Amino acid sequence: MQLVPSPEQTVLRQTVHGYLTESFSFPQRCIMLQDAYGLSRERWKGFARLGWLGIEVPEAFGGSDNTHAETAVVLDEFGRFLVPDPLLACAVLPARMLMEAATAEQRARFLPSMTSGERLFAVAHREAAGRGAACFVETHAVVLPGGRFLLSGEKASAVGADLADHIIVSARVGGSGDDVNGICLFMLEPELPGITRRTFRTIDSGSSADLTLQNVEVGPDSLIGADGDAGQALVRTSEHFIVGACAEAVGIMDAIVKQTVDYLKTRRAYGSTLSTYQALQHRLADMLIELEMARSILIRVLDTLSGADEHARRKDVAAARVLIGRAGRFIGSYGVQLHGAIGVVEEHIVGHYLKRLNVLFALCGSATFHMRQYTCAAETLREEHQLTTA
Structure with missing residues (x-):
């Protein structure tokens, strides 16, 4: 167990702290929130240039190839300065999900655009009745001929989903309740027919959205990883x-x-x-x-x-x-x-x-x-x- 920060972690903390001190004082934050809530694409690309969007992503995909200990250092400083941009929900979370579930080809397709800040990703896997259970998925996916899928269900409080270019959605092809088996992940574009986003502001001045999927038809290339193996x-x-x-x-x-x-x-x-x-x-x-x-x-x-x-x-x-x-x-x-x-x-x-x-x-x-x-x-x-x- 590492009780003392490594020299690299100390330098990382000093770098993050210095940048946020200059750009994210509380008065500056108040001005930012007067113009827009939550995420700013301009600030997001600034984080990308500093390597924070892909802090745990391998260098082959444009990341910094660090560990979760370094991620914790960055997030600690983001909390200290109340940075309104959702680094945890729209960078750390989708990157980890792709690293855990996606194929090598899919990681090569999506991760570089994520770490560069070119495309914004959000994750919609939380459901209102889940109360924190990671595998509580009632959204269902019906398998159609030709390997296509028909998705229906509701997702709650997807941070950043109101602005995202891609949304990772969980759906069930088998099992029920919080069964770890029979769950798939899909990469969706929010403009697809059948997707409705209800945007709202959270009490911390962030932005989020509830998603309703009503007979959303997607092709086999939208499936992340193996069918039914994402639990x-x-x-x-x-x-x-x-x-x-x-x-x-x-x-x-x-x-x-x-x-x-x-x-x-x-x-x-x-x-x-x-x-x-x-x-x-x-x-x-x-x-x-x-x-x-x-x-x-x-x-x-x-x-x-x-x-x-x-x-x-x-x-x-x-x-x-x-x-x-x-x-x-x-x-x-x-x-x-x-x-x-x-x-x-x-x-x-x-x-x-x-x-x-x-x-x-x-x-x-x-x-x-x-x-x-x-x-x-x-x-x-x-x-x-x-x-x-x-």
Whole structure:
């Protein structure tokens, strides 16, 4: 387990931090959101030139060929600066999905245009009743003669799907519910007949869309990878997404703690700064403890994510979602409370941090679902340990 950042990760963090300090201050962010919500194509291509859109993509496809640890560094800084462009949802997630599920020919066809920023990709796999289950897919695909497919169903909260050039959609050709078998992935163009996008703004000033697919007919070239074999790829991709969201959340929490400390050191009441009040000092100490716990859990899950043990990954990812989510709510809510009335106005950043935390954890699925995931995985690991030591 790597507890200390490598020299390369330190340089990467300094580079990302310097760029975002210059271009993404909070006043600049407010100006950006006056013109458009969510993603800007101009800023997106700037990220591409810096190598961030393909940070885990092999160099052969225009990427930087880094690991998820480097991705976490970038996402941490994106959270700290509340960058409105959805790097996690529209670069990290679709790239990971293609790397896990696509054929070599499909990776060569799609990844270069993604890493260059020429084309924008979104993923629509979440369904309203899923509550976080990666393989909960009720959208169905009927196989037609000639290898064609007819897709019907609904997808919820697809970040960036309102602006995307390509949308990766999951659909079921067999099985039911959250069965890992019988799931396919399709690369769709949003202009296809039968696709309806209902665009909406999220509370963190991002953009998203619900998709309705009504008898959308696609050819065999739209199928990503093998027919009915995308379930495991969805699970692994979902794990990477959750860990990425946790990394962004840790960056946000760190910024909230620092922002709150600075505020209490300058705000005065009854002739003294607020930082001299013991009750507030204790609350800040509690926030710092939660932050360090969240950071430690992130380090642990980043180490587990590269391992081959499926149950250990599932257990640690579920624990990260639950515990970092809990820490985020604690730090975010008390960060706003300790700022008083100014914490809830649009002109102050601390309330925006809390909104982003809420959106991130909502996209990862419910804490109740992940508690069940943790319990099942931990029980399986316990049984395996008993068998090996018997």
